[in-house]
Amino acid sequence: DAGVTQSPTHLIKTRGQQVTLRCSPKSGHDTVSWYQQALGQGPQFIFQYYEEEERQRGNFPDRFSGHQFPNYSSELNVNALLLGDSALYLCASSPDRAADYTFGSGTRLTVV
Amino acid sequence: AQKVTQAQTEISVVEKEDVTLDCVYETRDTTYYLFWYKQPPSGELVFLIRRNSFDEQNEISGRYSWNFQKSTSSFNFTITASQVVDSAVYFCALSERYGGSQGNLIFGKGTKLSVKP
Numbered sequence: 001d002a003g004v005t006q007s008p009t010h011l012i013k014t015r016g017q018q019v020t021l022r023c024s025p026k027s028g029h030d031t032v033s034w035y036q037q038a039l040g041q042g043p044q045f046i047f048q049y050y051e052e053e054e055r056q057r058g059n060f061p062d063r064f065s066g067h068q069f070p071n072y073s074s075e076l077n078v079n080a081l082l083l084g085d086s087a088l089y090l091c092a093s094s095p096d097r098a099a100d101y102t103f104g105s106g107t108r109l110t111v112v
Numbered sequence: 113a114q115k116v117t118q119a120q121t122e123i124s125v126v127e128k129e130d131v132t133l134d135c136v137y138e139t140r141d142t143t144y145y146l147f148w149y150k151q152p153p154s155g156e157l158v159f160l161i162r163r164n165s166f167d168e169q170n171e172i173s174g175r176y177s178w179n180f181q182k183s184t185s186s187f188n189f190t191i192t193a194s195q196v197v198d199s200a201v202y203f204c205a206l207s208e209r210y211g212g213s214q215g216n217l218i219f220g221k222g223t224k225l226s227v228k229p
Contacts, residue, residue: 101217
């Protein structure tokens with residue numbers, strides 16, 4: 001049974017560019033959350049998607065947007081990249097209404 | 113407001129020593145979950161334990177044990193007879209209800225554990 005799959009593993013982008021990160025949830029999970037983890041910090045919640053809609057959002061600017069597809073997979077888009085967006089981006093899936101989170105291995109984004 | 117505090121930034125022990133990682137949380141909710149995750153250098157968050165707010169029983173799993181005390185809002189994690197493979201960053205996290213569903217995880221800043229041979 002595959003867990004959460006994230007792609008790509010690593011990414012290098014230039015300031016001002018746009019990036020799309022992808023996440024496939026664990027089988028049986030319909031809710032996807034995204035977290036940003038800066039170096040030396042704990043993960044910070046970006047947003048959560050359920051039934052193809054953003055259900056909850058953390059304190060992140062509108063440059064961060066997402067999407068969830070009918071098969072429950074999800075994308076995180078970041079526009080107008082800043083150096084401070086360099087971080088490990090983690091995707092977590094869970095069944096709705098259940099505190100049962102499975103994390104992917106993350107995408108390490110470097111903005112230069 | 114929700115908050116998780118892990119006061120120990122880094123801990124270094126010698127193999128076979130016991131070590132306790134502290135976690136203090138703040139929440140206004142009466143229904144919540146607490147978690148511990150392990151993050152090895154590869155980056156993936158590995159789930160260790162989940163405890164709901166109504167279950168204050170301590171738990172032991174092999175060399176790992178957890179002490180949940182609502183009276184002090186603490187959820188501490190002890191590794192007995194530590195091993196080099198225990199070296200990682202450990203995160204404590206809190207999740208409250210959000211509407212009729214489960215809200216996001218609030219993480220502490222983590223404790224980096226180094227176990228030396």
